[in-house]
Amino acid sequence: MDNSLLTGLSDLHLHLDGSLDVNMVRRLADIGDISLDLSDSEIKNRLSVREGCRNLNEYLEKFDFPCSLLQTEDQISESVYLLKEKLKASGLSYAEIRFAPQKHMDKGISMEGVIEAAIDGNKRSSFPSKLILCMMRGNDNHEANLQTVRLTKKYLGNDVCAIDLAGAEALFPTEDFEDCFLLARSLDVPFTIHAGEASGAFSIWKAIEFGAKRIGHGVRAYEDEKLLEYLSKHRIPLELCPTSNLNTCVFDDISAYPIRTFLKYDIPVTINTDNMSVSDTDIEKEYRLLIDAFNLSNDEIETIKNNSINAAFS
């Protein structure tokens, strides 16, 4: 494979809290005056899943520690800035960084304050990126989700490009969030939805019905031929995150990954990291994982890269 094929990549599905590395953790602890009596390897263990697959709920437990370090304006701004500098150094061309404002209010910052801090961090680095604001699956945060939609509208175009719905898909099904997406549509706020990861094709159908412009993961679309045809015909991109899907045991082995099926149906698939630290990965590793397992041709790699450029919300 021509190595230049792995330049100019985009990452459209990248969580801020799941992508803090050891250096970022130490810096954020300093800013927050938090003493961390942990070695580098202990910090890494706290940030990353261990070998062997876990379900999505266990995977999501890895976010508690980094989130505890993202509770002041300075920490939030700095984390976005540091992540962007890291992405720039890695050779990435563009990223959409996502986070859930409601998870960063433990110390009393308003949701506006959280978003404005992230925008500040986004503007401090020249690396080209936009912010996606996540709602969270749950049963006691309905107002916070609606507020996320309203504030996305307020900041749309000011470094904020879309909303998302993240969290435990199997516990809190997509259909429970209809009114949030009705509001988003009435406000003309574009959105992606995590769907077809812990739950099956029906969750993706629901996301499409609600009006999602892209599907976060969407990997279980392979279970439903009609859905594959629909995604292709209507050019709905999938935000694939292969290592994350192995971590959460959607597949036991990369050989089972349905990339060939998606390419056969001409679905606009994109390749992304999801959580660089939780999954211990980067964008090049994700591409290489699929290239090596499926012997993807140069043309196929170019197609996937272009899909990402075309699917960007910016």
Ligand SMILES: [Zn+2]
């Ligand atoms: Zn995700």
